[in-house]
Amino acid sequence: MQVSHSRSTVQQVNTSHKQLILGAGFVGLGMAQALKAAGIVYDQVDGSDDIGGNWYHGVYETAHIISSRTITQFTHFPMPDDYPDFPSAQHIRDYLNRFADHFQLREQIELNRTVEYVRPIENNLWEVTFANGEQRIYKGVLLCNGHHWCKRFPEFEGQFHGQIIHSKDYKKPDQLRGKRVLVIGGGNSACDIAAEAARVSRKSVLSMRESVWFLPKTFMGVPTADLLRWWMPEWFQRLAMSGIIRLTFGTHQDYGLSKPNHRIFEKHPTLNNEVPYYIKHGRILAKPGVRRLQGKKVEFVDGSEQEFDLIVCATGYHVAYPFLPEELQRVEGSVVKCYGSSFIEDYKGLYYIGWGQARGGVGSLIAAYGPYFTRCLQLQDEINVPLGLVLKEMGQELPTTHLSDPQQIFRQLKLAHFFFNRIAKKAAKVDAKYPNFENRPLPAKQ
Numbered sequence: 001m002q003v004s005h006s007r008s009t010v011q012q013v014n015t016s017h018k019q020l021i022l023g024a025g026f027v028g029l030g031m032a033q034a035l036k037a038a039g040i041v042y043d044q045v046d047g048s049d050d051i052g053g054n055w056y057h058g059v060y061e062t063a064h065i066i067s068s069r070t071i072t073q074f075t076h077f078p079m080p081d082d083y084p085d086f087p088s089a090q091h092i093r094d095y096l097n098r099f100a101d102h103f104q105l106r107e108q109i110e111l112n113r114t115v116e117y118v119r120p121i122e123n124n125l126w127e128v129t130f131a132n133g134e135q136r137i138y139k140g141v142l143l144c145n146g147h148h149w150c151k152r153f154p155e156f157e158g159q160f161h162g163q164i165i166h167s168k169d170y171k172k173p174d175q176l177r178g179k180r181v182l183v184i185g186g187g188n189s190a191c192d193i194a195a196e197a198a199r200v201s202r203k204s205v206l207s208m209r210e211s212v213w214f215l216p217k218t219f220m221g222v223p224t225a226d227l228l229r230w231w232m233p234e235w236f237q238r239l240a241m242s243g244i245i246r247l248t249f250g251t252h253q254d255y256g257l258s259k260p261n262h263r264i265f266e267k268h269p270t271l272n273n274e275v276p277y278y279i280k281h282g283r284i285l286a287k288p289g290v291r292r293l294q295g296k297k298v299e300f301v302d303g304s305e306q307e308f309d310l311i312v313c314a315t316g317y318h319v320a321y322p323f324l325p326e327e328l329q330r331v332e333g334s335v336v337k338c339y340g341s342s343f344i345e346d347y348k349g350l351y352y353i354g355w356g357q358a359r360g361g362v363g364s365l366i367a368a369y370g371p372y373f374t375r376c377l378q379l380q381d382e383i384n385v386p387l388g389l390v391l392k393e394m395g396q397e398l399p400t401t402h403l404s405d406p407q408q409i410f411r412q413l414k415l416a417h418f419f420f421n422r423i424a425k426k427a428a429k430v431d432a433k434y435p436n437f438e439n440r441p442l443p444a445k446q
Contacts (some may be wrong), residue, residue: 034370067360237342
């Protein structure tokens, strides 16, 4: 049908029997395969011109995964045997394309399809407006648009007369070659770029507001991530990793660094062997946070000054859903306030997926979560209230952090599958408690 407006006519397509998946990266492809396996009809769109998400358009050419291939791969679709333990960005792009072909996902994927607005309308349906003006009606929307695209920059005092870029804008070593480079941040991208600068630049300085725990990528020839098992509680993982760090690197004082003021795993881990190596070789200089900029000079909070040509801000990303109305913005800091990792209590049919940061293993986690999520979708079809409300009334609390232990997630999913009949019974009771529930429609974007 066509909906007439004062200045234009918008083509509106009714696909109200389908789900819509936003994003065709690692998470979006994994969820698409899960929906297809469960016989749930869906469409899938991505704003880019190819699949792969951040691995297609967001990483530098020398990037490798920090988790091992064993836990990064989808467990039901292993990576090729000739892949190394830590595959490159190109390996991952090739793997995701093989995954899409193997499970015949491509015919459902529409590329170069930017979503402008998503809103609830009458009858618990969702209206999706695309950049070209087309509108479609869906039963539900799976938000798999990722969290490595909305760049977070620090606020600086003063002016810098060189170049400032975000780590997402870094693509190849030639951008660093021969320059005096300052990398701001202590995460994995920051350390990768600082190590790259140590090889090709005139000077490489890594500025960290506080020290981080450097976890070795391997221990005794085995990827450290592979040493952790589903039955290990986090305190045991922390104890084991503390010993591995001490045996591999020694102490922070050995590198002129202060000891981190947080425990291992309380922040997203930094898996990197090269930064400690290059600090010992004098190729990376570690400095504290930046106080102010002045021309080509940067003053640090310890009072020292250095001159630079390039500043790379590896300062992370905002979790963002710019296509949602204000009433559906559930982001607080880096945390999306939803139940069961995806569900909200006041609207049915909108699912926030893949926003958290587990300590590695995106493929294995999505492979485990996908079948559980599709059971939830099928249960949602049987009840009128949002599944998030059911989980809330079962006593589940909203998350307080975006970080998670993958081993704990695996244990929770096993329990959720085992007790799913109890969830369904509780859902029926909550549904009877709110017989008149309906999504509250929201107005179109002005």
